[in-house]
Amino acid sequence: MTDATDTQRDWRDTVFLPKTDFPMKAGLAAKEPAILERWARIKLYSKLREARAGRERFLLHDGPPYANGDIHMGHALNKILKDIVVRSQSLMGKDAPYVPGWDCHGLPIEWKVEEAYRARKLNKDEVDPVAFRAECRAYAEKWVAVQRGQFERLGILGDWDDPYLTMKFDAEARIAAELLKFAESGQLYRGAKPVMWSPVEKTALAEAEVEYEDITSTQIDVAFEITHAPNAPELVGAHAVIWTTTPWTIPVNQALAYGEGIAYSRVPASDGRTYLVAFDLVDAFLKRTGLSLRDEASLPADDAGLMFANVLKGSQLAGAVALHPMHALGGFFARPRPFLPGDFVTTDAGTGLVHMAPDHGEDDFLLCKAHGIDPVFAVDGAGMYRADWLWLGGQGSVINKKFVSAEGPICSDLRAAGALLAASDDFQHSYPHSWRSKAKIIFRATPQWFIPMDRPSPLPLAGGAGGGPSLSTSEALADAGGPPPSPLPHAGGGAESNAPTLREIALDAIEHTRWVPERSINRIRAMVEGRPDWVISRQRAWGVPIALYVNRATGDYLRDPAVNSRILDAFRAGGADAWFQADHQALLGPDYRAEDYEVVTDILDVWFDSGSTHSFVIEARYGEGVRANLYLEGSDQHRGWFQSSLLESSGTRGRAPYDAVLTHGFALDGQGKKMSKSLGNVVDPLKIIGESGADILRLWVAQTDYFDDVRIGKEVLAGTGDAYRKIRNTFRYLLGALDGFGEAEKVAVADMPELERYVLHKLAALDAELRSAAEAFEFNRYARALGDFMNEDLSAFFFDIRKDCLYCDAATDPKRRAYRTVLDTLFHALVRYAAPILAFTAEEVWQSRYPSKDGSVHELEWPVLPEGASVEHDWTAIRALRQTVTEAIEPYRREKKVRSSLEAEVTVPTLPMPAEELTELFIVAKVDQAADVTVTPTDRHKCGRCWRHLPEVTQDGALCDRCAEVVS
Template identity: 70%
Template structure:
């Protein structure tokens, strides 16, 4: 026992080993990160890492290219950070993980912006020389590539920023056209007039991936077509087949009617003089001028009667198959005929109808001929009784089903609607008028419905049909299906069994089709999450042929020569090689401004061939990136380990890359595909400027730092849509501070530590071996999570370990030994050895996510002019002796510790005990010796009893370590341990 007289008044703080570090508790990330980023750029971290990993197994995450047309948004930030976390984690695991960022530089997003500048100056873009316009598009893209590159780098994304890929680079454009010509040479390309998604505003075809669906309210109409022939049911001649449609503008190009062969139809009477509601204002007016029979599918009669406000009096029933061979008159024919003959004698005919008919000019005969031709009834397996009348009007110009059914019966499109959505000037009815997407034009009181009403064919018209409708995701305007000559890659034709340019819609029996190959490749690819495989499989199973042509200027041209006499494209490898070489030297401009005769060579006369001026779908551009990024940099046949984008890319980049590679290489360009959700606001709403709920990643970085944003990305369940807002970021910041404080404590506790202090695991106390056992289990779980791309689990494991296993448990227990034991005490040396192992492990584990903080932590302990935490590999942990029971024993200890803590807390609140060190504890079981348990529980003493009981100890407090021990004579005196240390 010590003599208290010499020790009770002494201040012992100078003898205690308190943690010491300059690492600040306050992060100040927003101000600090740019300096770290500048240092990385200066020492060339990315390139040096490539050199260090030169002989390692490669892991390639191929970057899907964003459009170069504006500041980055939260979706960009989420996507790029997630990619960076994955790339860095694979690098940490010893792989050579290059990352080549890229940009999509062609297409409408950029062209539209350049056009806006012309419109602002009241200039017509079409009057500008194509070379000048393309140069302005290139300059616009270059500007935004530079802006976005700096913004992505500020996020801490590590990559080959000095040599990214751009789809507008000459080499890229040459490869894109080379990939196109592979399709052409193998016969997997044709030109045909089929209905495609068409934007009248942008005046170009669109791919499905360029379309979004919005809820709208349309005009729905019921129109009567008079039957003029019915060989299988003569009694139906003179009756009216009723069709229902929500696209009134397609009636002027109607060419047939379709029925269901097995559907039961009712023919019924609507009597003369009955009143019906057919006006747009629901006013009463005569429904029909003559007694007539009307035909509607039996299951839909109730809906039909509700729409027209009248009752159909049944006079008979028949199967749809009896309509085979029947024909009907177009409802506008009589009005057009009367106009051609010098005026419409019908008193009820609209005075405006004549002005909308081209029947009194020199083209009258041709105009009349189209509408005079009877419309055949065709059996359609797509006709249902879900809605409408069970009879469908066919406009092969404007519907996929319409086109295929009519084509099978020798009926071709007539191309009446022009690129801007107007009826062409020479069209018999409504020529030069439109636009067909204009709501007023197609409304119940608009010209189409007014003319049908005047012709006595309109049974009902209301502007109240709510449904989903496709819109261009760029202009936000409604799109239409429109048949135009386009270039297609067929999904169901085997190559090369047919002549180039031939059109064929049925599958070939000569081998696997592109659809077959793609579906097989989907099965051979890993999809993360697994459910996303079903999504893309369904899309590929049901997709139509790939329309690859666009009627724009900024892009890679469809570099083909079409024979003016045969309509077939020239398929000559020598010509194709010259085209690719010209592109490699001068980019795509070589096609628009080059010498076509020189490209054709002496074998062909340019007068016989028409160079194509349509450009390629930008999805073909981005779908070809595997060729000019992965294969060009890492060798022919190399494919990416991983593609990673948002879930919308199942119909976009994932699919276009799959089809392009399957068509040219017979396989997918990737081994695995990861899909993430979208970033929503804090309430789970889609971000939009109109709602004012946009969370700007640049603002978050400027206020809180990139590491907070990166930590948020890793925290989310990014396989689903995720939320971000002030509250969410606040939670992230709290988690960040706890992890930062763990590093700060480790740095302070390791002050002055060298390898000379290290001791062998077998010499360590059991608590240290237990912590190393926990670390080993964490290590395995983290590696598993990283390999499965589950970084929300990864981060949760890491932060829980730091907070629960270290800060709240191990650090709390070992503070006494760290601060108060002698410097060479085996227990303290063991703890400091474990702290060193923890530091090296945790800073590596955190580095893929907290890229700036991990660097700051590493440099705080190992300052270096040219070193970096990101050069390190996965930690090698010390091997533990084979003691399987250590983990189980200590889990029991921790459970008992929690019970003791819970028992002490009420006494602390009541101030009976100010600190747990003042407690003497009784517990029902002693999994360790009593002295060790007192150290673990941080109490004065522990003894065995019947239950957990806490009381205030009678011992005195050591003036140095503050423990209450039996050998301390009075408060302030030293315990035996402390007396020996300070002696």
Template identity: 70%
Template sequence: MADTPPDYRDTVFLPKTDFPMKAGLAQKEPAILARWQAMGLYQRLREKRAGRERFILHDGPPYANGDIHMGHAMNKVLKDIIVRSQSLLGKDAPYIPGWDCHGLPIEWKIEEEYRKKKLNKDDVPPAEFRAECRAYAAKWVGIQSEQFQRLGVMGDWDDPYLTMKFDSEAAIVGELLKFAETGQLYRGAKPVMWSPVEKTALAEAEVEYEDITSTQIDVAFEIVEWPFEELEGAYAVVWTTTPWTIPVNQAIAYAPNVKYQVTIAPDGKRYVVAKDLIASFFARNGWTYDDQVYSDDEPEFEGHMLEGAVARHPMHHLGGFFAKPRPFLSGDFVTTDQGTGLVHMAPDHGEDDFELCKRHGLEPVFAVEGDGRYRADWAWLGGQGSVINPKFNAPDGPICSDLREAGALLAASADYKHSYPHSWRSKAKVIFRATPQWFIGMDRPLPPSRLREGPGEGTSGSAAFEAGPPLTPPASGRGNDPTLRELALDSIERTRWVPEKSRNRIAAMVEGRPDWVISRQRAWGVPIALYVNRRTGEYLRDPAVNHRIIEAFRAGGADAWFLADHQTLLGPDYDAAEYEPVGDILDVWFDSGSTHVFVIEARYGMDARADLYVEGSDQHRGWFQSSLLESCGTRGRAPYAAVLTHGFALDGQGRKMSKSLGNVVDPLKVMSESGADILRMWVASTDYFEDVKIGKEVLAGASDAYRKLRNTFRYLLGALDGFTDAERTSEFPELERYILHRLAELDRELKDAVNGFEFNRYVRRLSEFANEDLSAFFFDIRKDCLYCDAPSSPKRRAYRTVLDVLFNALVRWMAPIIPFTAEEVWQTRWPGESDSVHFSDWPEVDAKWLNPTLGAKWDALRGLRGQVTEAIEPLRREKVIGSSLEAVVAIRPELSAATLLSESELAEMLIVSHANIVPELMGAELEVVRTDFSKCGRCWRHLPEVPEDGALCARCSEVVSG
């Protein structure tokens, strides 16, 4: 019987590590999080970074209402990655999380609870109701805080900012009073978006647009006064998709340059309609289009000739308001895109209507109440509604029925599809409704001197993110006094926008936005703490009174206003009987727009401002804009140096997530099953500047990318087992120097990605380096050296030294992306230490390692390696050879990379038995055959020096003998 070959496995230096291949993140992450909390990771990091350059990312406040969703997760993870990466760069990068606690959503939830108990909110004392709202918000702040922390978001969770804290409410009312003192605040009756369900005004940012089907009607207004005789006996036809506004009509608008025609319809009446819209008007009414209808005898005229014409309301027989004449008014907004080219004007219910009618002395009449019903004393449909009810507006509803009976209703059909605004909270349709509201004017001259009485121009925490010189208010055509709109537009130009295209979006919004309506008719929020003189209607502007108001808020919060002894607040100079305290509350966007005051300035100094705001693209009309306007109105500049906008999280097919579709991806479920680091890998890997997809397949891709990185760390930990400083060397072979060159290139790319907030590029380059440069190349080539060279071998020492450099770089670079795994890796290598990877600075990568010449050489060699691997593969498939170590490669010198190394070095790089440079190869550039050499029993290389399979090569013999 043949002798059993010796077993040399115990002599091979295989990697050893306790770091498991299976991550088990869902089970491990909570324990790591608990360790961070116990060690006070965030506060210790603040101590370590004290005095360094500061980077402030100001957290936009999510609403304290319900569990977090995928949009929350995406937003918070991206912010955390940015903050952690800035901290890694060595900066002091605090993160103060916060919540928006006031406003309608919370109030609505408490009202729902009342309705379940058949109670009415109005029957509850206001202080009691507000206390319930406060408790509800506090509950969800606690729940969401735990959920955000579970994502690995590091911040000052023990001291977050809340808009309902007394100091916050005092700061908010203080900002309001600054607007009042500078004359930017005014009260006026203008149409605003109003929710009849929630009985309050809404801001544009509180509205979302949904497709609906409405009733469209044509209504005939009899012309009773005419500037030329052809209009005698004719009817002006208006078209509308809001029949409920006809009872509030006060005029008819025309386009001055549009051609109109008086046409005889099949019903025998003469109608005035824009010439280009006669055919569609006939079609809506079911009349046959006939050229004979358009007799040459019927007059055609330009719209300006309608000046001086007067019509009467179809319900004129009711008298009073309805008996008043309806003048024809020239309106530049009238088009011939649809309808009849004549627009009925209801100044209560449209911005264009309001402005045009106001210029002609026609004021709102406030016929529609806050609940959407006509007021009880209204002559037509008094006490009826609600006006947003489709049945009320239907072709057989009360409005159309009355118009039909009056002989004024022409076409009526419930088939008009269009986009319509809805409250994003109640999901109910909103209306434009004129009510007395408080506004901040966009175009009122604002003396810069008044602005400078507040905080200074402000400085960004990080010079790298400064966005231009201090603000100089722009010329406005009003002397040296800029308007809020001009200040905001100027600040937009001075701000860094990421991506750059978002600059144009917010600029267009600010350029065209109306005055800011800041009042709400609700209970839960910061009150508009002003006193209005009952005789003059002017609000009081007295710094001493304002100071007392602010101090009262600081001591007792917003309730101090509702429970106040107003004479005490007014002081001895004013009689409370002469002043009415305002009962409205502030728009919650004013609350959140003021957060820079009680978060950034309060914690970091009056001249501080945020380096960065980060939110979804919808915040161009929300928080980005309200913060910009608030700061420009009180400080003359933006509260941020840079703004990053990300897209929305969609399902795997690119659809908006909704419970009705059953396509919601719950971040809490993902974390419980796969771990937060997988979610974080997904966020960092996406092109988050656009909308992104998430589903099973997408998460599977993130998991695969994570697994490969984890395996890289597992290899490094195993290969570095027992490594000490005594083993470290500074003498490196070319391959190691090439990898250090690639590391230096990567260092530059990653820093550039961090500065550009391009973490998809950051993760992609890290993954490519780990998978392609290391696992598939460097580790593959050097595994023979690691396993089989003597521990004292200079080459092995050099390899392990470079592995240590790689480990220290990669674990730090990956820490912002997958913080739980980076901590696990760190603790595996240095168990029991109290430190954390998250205390680390950016790895020190010597710029001298950059060597473009060496890089080009080894890039060429890697290209050759790819060709050889491709040539070997058919022989492996055909089982001619097993591993590449059984291959002998012959290469023509024309493959120039082959001559860059000696034949033995080439064989090592190619991981083959032998490599020969053969000038006389016939036809092919390279050739692969199976080796005839015997296989070393320890390193498995096929070498001429091995006498028989199982024997040792010279190197292995020396190592084993020792």
């Protein structure tokens, strides 16, 4: 008890308030660079490798971004997620190195260097290739350095002193070695068939280098006069009609395709001609062309009667031939155009007849090839008809809208020849574009190098020479007057027919790989099931050359391990430039004459480069046969890096290069729209870091459901900032509440009050949930569980209840000691749990309590929690009752009948534990039992120190028994 004088005293100097220098205001933008410098100074990455040496290894193989431009939000999402995975695996005690890398070859970099050439009015083709390649290398080096700094600023911990670059000499040698494995086993052929081609960039493209955009094209209906029809002689003199949205392919037409099961009509038209069109498409044909049926007045009332009278089966078109509309030009155009049965022909649109240009379509190529018709290579790499082509020679480009429009030269010439029945520039559809130049692509048959998907693999070696003949470039372009020799697949020495194909090996590997999320297996499986042979050649300068020699007499490529060994030695010594500067006779050695061999100068598809990285990042560093535990990239990489890596490894090792693959979505703006400079909705990660710090971005990544597309904008970041402040405030409270805590103060679990044991029980459940989430790579679940525990179980519950104990109990009081012991346990667990996500803040928190010159929170391992935290009561029910009481008190607070819950006396229907304990848990003056929950303002006096309303306090401001004993 206290006297009257003491009731007027300010007792704040006797209260044990939390004490810490840890600021509530984060100031991350200023603090984080200093933390990065410290990590570099103490060589944190190297220290971790030494500490984890010999432990179970976890290898996340970094997919290489292009060394081209500042990083964007997609980069930030990807790299942060990787870092969270790696740090969490390290926290779980594993040796988890992270080797960052860059894709340094290919068109993105070459295109930028060419842009600089064009700005200076220079022609890249007139520059020495080695000199041009040197400029590309310098450009890549510049952006590697820039992006490295930007990635490090995100808090990404890795081997930044020794990253992998596809342009390093050893890497280029290993890429070439992987190619030669395919070559030596016969899994390589050169042939001419349509591939996706960019006339702007003058190279073949991979599917992953193409994006689809909606465009408006010219659609035309063209008539081909039928001159022979052995199974339907009544068709002679009629005109077969084709419909196309690529008028530029008409000058390369070689046949017409029909559907054997389709019904066709002979349509007597108002222009005096009879046209052959699919029965189901006659009305649409007449509407497009503006034609009508001939002699309508004499027709029966039901027009269908006439149509049925003129119907024939598609199979009757077998053996029929027609004239090309420009047959009067002679030469190529004078050859008859045969009708060929095609199972791809439908009546969904058009006329039910499809014109065939084997140079410019996969279906066209395969159907014509089966009937002995080969490509003619009329369109060159820039999209121009070659100069000696009889129709439109030297003209183009075929992707120029004016050139192919209804009034352009193609349509004008067809109109003059009486073959153009309809033309309009209004057909809307989706069309492939190069994702670099944004220009339309075409399908173009060119001599390219392929890895076959459906040939038995691997093929046995067959000595120094290759298998069957393949098409050489000179042969492909030699015969301007007619088609060149047909390219034959590389036979490869006769593999067993029951050997699995590359497609089968890859599909089997897919089934034995863990896909995260599980549904993503469907996407990769469908892509591999339906993909064509892999086009691995590019007609560019900056990359790893396809280092092969082709026998000029036979067309075979040389397969000699001794020659290949010399090639690889040269690459290791001088990089891929060695191929362009080589003494090829020296590389060929004494067994071959250089003049007998063509030196291949095409370069490898950059997807082959990146698909080979496992060989020089994983195997070269950790041992042959070792594969990555995880690949982690955006969902677009199912057709990119995930797939190229899968195919490369399946073809050389018979398996995938990874155990698991994680796919994340794309970063969209706050409204869910794709970010675009033209829309002005780009969210710059570097700006966010400069204003708010990288940990805000890191928390955003962890909180998103990144398996789908994610949003980021002002509102989203504001929510992330609020969540961060709550986490930071929890750590600040822990640091303050643990001021002066030492080992001597600790209390055994068995001696703790049940509330402390309950919180330890909840901590154990959290521990299991976080470990499960980390192992599943579900950091959205991880971050949510961690945040909920800090906010709901600690700040709003445990800390709230025990603040009276912390502030007012004696320092030696067993309950206060137990509380601080649990706080210490919580601190050590929570700072570890938070470290993978809030890499900088966790370091700041740790150093605030344990200052160290060379230590780091990131050297710690997963916490070991105390055992034996059992509870006797149903705490779920107790907390629900507490919530009910809190809600019942709230109206009294709003109406100012009570200023705080300490001034309220409550009744509850049941007492799940002694009333005195409930009084403390509910933070009220008194708890009694009654039928309903009721609230009554207390008439007890308030202790001047702890502010509790207790029966022994005789007047406001006097001390309760506990406080009187503590201050005495």
